[in-house]
Amino acid sequence: MAKDTITELNKKFMQRPDCVNDELKEILRTIDIREDELNAFVTVTAESALQEAMSSSKRFESGKSKGILDGVVVGIKDVFCTKDVRTTASSKMLDDFVPAYDATVVKKLKDAGAVIVGKNNCDAWAHGASTENSDYGVTKNPWDSTRVSGGSSGGSAAAVASGECVYSIGSDTGGSIRQPAAFCGVVGLKPTYGRVSRYGLIAMASSLDCVGPIASHVEDIAKILEVIAGHDEKDSTSVDLPVPNYSLALDKPLKGKKIGWAKEFVELGLNKEIATAIDSAKKIYQELGAEIVDISLPNIKYGVPVYYIIQPAEVSSNLGRYDGIKYGHSSSESENLIDHYFKSRDEGLGAEAKRRIMLGTFVLSAGYYDAYYNKAMKVRTLIKQDFEKALEKVDVILAPVAPTTAFKIGEKTSDPVQMYLADVYTAAINLAGNPALSLPCGFDSSSLPMGMQIIGKHFDEETVLNFGHMYEKKAEK
Amino acid sequence: MIYSVGKKCGFMDKITITDIDKLAKLARLGLTKAEKQSLASQMTDILEYVKQLDEVDVSQVEPTSQVTGLTNVTRDDKVLRSDIDRDELLSNTPDTENGFIKVKSVL
Numbered sequence: 001m002a003k004d005t006i007t008e009l010n011k012k013f014m015q016r017p018d019c020v021n022d023e024l025k026e027i028l029r030t031i032d033i034r035e036d037e038l039n040a041f042v043t044v045t046a047e048s049a050l051q052e053a054m055s056s057s058k059r060f061e062s063g064k065s066k067g068i069l070d071g072v073v074v075g076i077k078d079v080f081c082t083k084d085v086r087t088t089a090s091s092k093m094l095d096d097f098v099p100a101y102d103a104t105v106v107k108k109l110k111d112a113g114a115v116i117v118g119k120n121n122c123d124a125w126a127h128g129a130s131t132e133n134s135d136y137g138v139t140k141n142p143w144d145s146t147r148v149s150g151g152s153s154g155g156s157a158a159a160v161a162s163g164e165c166v167y168s169i170g171s172d173t174g175g176s177i178r179q180p181a182a183f184c185g186v187v188g189l190k191p192t193y194g195r196v197s198r199y200g201l202i203a204m205a206s207s208l209d210c211v212g213p214i215a216s217h218v219e220d221i222a223k224i225l226e227v228i229a230g231h232d233e234k235d236s237t238s239v240d241l242p243v244p245n246y247s248l249a250l251d252k253p254l255k256g257k258k259i260g261w262a263k264e265f266v267e268l269g270l271n272k273e274i275a276t277a278i279d280s281a282k283k284i285y286q287e288l289g290a291e292i293v294d295i296s297l298p299n300i301k302y303g304v305p306v307y308y309i310i311q312p313a314e315v316s317s318n319l320g321r322y323d324g325i326k327y328g329h330s331s332s333e334s335e336n337l338i339d340h341y342f343k344s345r346d347e348g349l350g351a352e353a354k355r356r357i358m359l360g361t362f363v364l365s366a367g368y369y370d371a372y373y374n375k376a377m378k379v380r381t382l383i384k385q386d387f388e389k390a391l392e393k394v395d396v397i398l399a400p401v402a403p404t405t406a407f408k409i410g411e412k413t414s415d416p417v418q419m420y421l422a423d424v425y426t427a428a429i430n431l432a433g434n435p436a437l438s439l440p441c442g443f444d445s446s447s448l449p450m451g452m453q454i455i456g457k458h459f460d461e462e463t464v465l466n467f468g469h470m471y472e473k474k475a476e477k
Numbered sequence: 478m479i480y481s482v483g484k485k486c487g488f489m490d491k492i493t494i495t496d497i498d499k500l501a502k503l504a505r506l507g508l509t510k511a512e513k514q515s516l517a518s519q520m521t522d523i524l525e526y527v528k529q530l531d532e533v534d535v536s537q538v539e540p541t542s543q544v545t546g547l548t549n550v551t552r553d554d555k556v557l558r559s560d561i562d563r564d565e566l567l568s569n570t571p572d573t574e575n576g577f578i579k580v581k582s583v584l
Binding site: 096097098099100101193194207233236237239299302305306308309316320323324325326327328330334335336337338339340341342343345346347349351354355357358359361362365367368370371372374375376377378379380381382384415416417420431432433458 | 487488489492496497500501503504505506507508509512516519520522523524526527529530533535538539540541542543544545547550551552561565566568569570571572578580581582583584
């Protein structure tokens with residue numbers, strides 16, 4: 001059964017304010033039934049959610065709703081600070097960390113009347129492509145519980161897919177919104193770098209981290225982005241550009257528009273069924289009047305190697321603050337200050353965080369900085385230019401999200417390089433900064449959802465969402 | 478796949494336990510013996526994989542460290558009052574005394 005859009009929910013709430021409470025109770029029932037199996041939340045905040053829903057329904061009752069997101073139930077990936085609600089980043093290091101403030105995105109949602117139902121599970125520190133790195137257990141795929149939900153925002157995508165929330169806010173550093181969205185058959189947007197404030201997001205790799213929504217419909221994504229996007233003086237990398245009314249652009253006709261497809265995508269090891277599904281999507285776009293144009297992204301194959309130098313370098317720096325002194329896990333075994341650093345970090349951090357800290361420390365170390373980090377930053381320039389050149393010729397680029405559908409739990413955990421290759425179609429876009437939408441494009445022969453990606457010019461989320469929405473409408477028929 | 482292993486650009490072929498010890502010290506990161514061994518082999522694999530960057534000619538290319546193009550974003554040099562008080566901020570601190578963060582002895 002098709003899920004209500006946020007607009008439809010809003011209409012219901014206007015007509016019958018008590019529906020806000022009913023919708024939340026239905027979601028809490030779903031959580032009761034599914035959560036033991038799925039594990040999509042680290043923390044469920046049922047009590048405060050019930051109060052928020054009550055306040056929201058009263059606002060609708062008195063005709064004073066706070067807008068389209070009022071009363072709509074949201075999950076927040078557990079890497080965003082939530083005032084007075086435990087925020088773990090899915091790492092034991094922050095097991096009992098309770099922030100004193102809200103992330104800007106959380107504050108904006110609260111101001112818009114959102115009902116926050118809990119904190120979604122993810123890979124610890126958002127490091128991973130499967131949520132298997134979470135210290136609170138893997139999030140299982142709602143379509144097949146022997147498979148991963150993707151990552152790192154796996155809890156967010158699984159919760160949306162299973163009806164444990166209407167939408168969720170995730171973070172995407174190398175594909176962490178888009179890949180789990182594809183694995184769970186939902187829609188996810190990585191906005192342009194700088195479009196949404198990162199203030200209060202537990203930093204992973206600061207030049208790559210983007211904040212974005214995961215939902216069931218492209219139209220929902222537009223509505224959410226209108227609320228969360230915009231400049232924030234607390235994030236000096238957020239860009240001061242007006243926030244468009246994304247919803248207004250959704251239904252623009254695609255006649256005469258151009259879609260780029262790069263031959264390199266197939267060469268990077270794309271699964272045949274996904275390739276066929278994307279071919280069908282191309283036909284749908286042609287029926288809508290758009291033209292498919294061959295483009296080339298010669299440096300995209302270097303996306304993962306560049307990403308796995310720059311990202312751990314920034315990780316090693318950002319995780320330096322977890323020293324067992326200011327906040328987070330503090331060792332009770334240590335003898336002096338330096339010993340305290342070593343022991344607190346050893347006890348609090350998991351295998352993947354340790355791997356990335358070590359890798360990052362290596363690529364930044366004297367003697368190797370030029371060969372690795374500086375080289376990677378230069379190849380990053382080439383990757384960025386590839387996208388700029390291609391997008392001079394076309395309106396958007398169509399691409400796969402991941403080379404495969406959801407893989408089996410445990411399949412890739414022993415081989416980090418194999419796990420990193422899950423980012424082969426997504427990480428390059430974080431390096432370039434462009435916006436990219438992940439949306440479902442059918443099911444494979446094992447009945448697992450497949451996803452495709454629509455990549456746009458910097459700050460042109462309008463066109464990306466327009467292409468996504470038009471496809472979704474046509475494909476549903 | 479065979480990579481042109483670069484003395485010329487200083488790529489590393491193999492990470493040893495000695496390297497791991499040195500890096501762990503730089504990162505103030507405690508590791509068990511088993512962790513060190515698995516990190517040495519996994520990091521060797523990862524560095525082998527990223528070595529393919531050796532084939533890219535970047536002699537005429539400027540590095541990219543950020544993509545927004547924003548430069549020198551500063552705010553007015555004025556004290557802003559936070560709506561979070563000190564006790565609230567220190568509530569997550571493992572060890573405090575009289576409103577200060579307490580650390581172990583340095584020596």
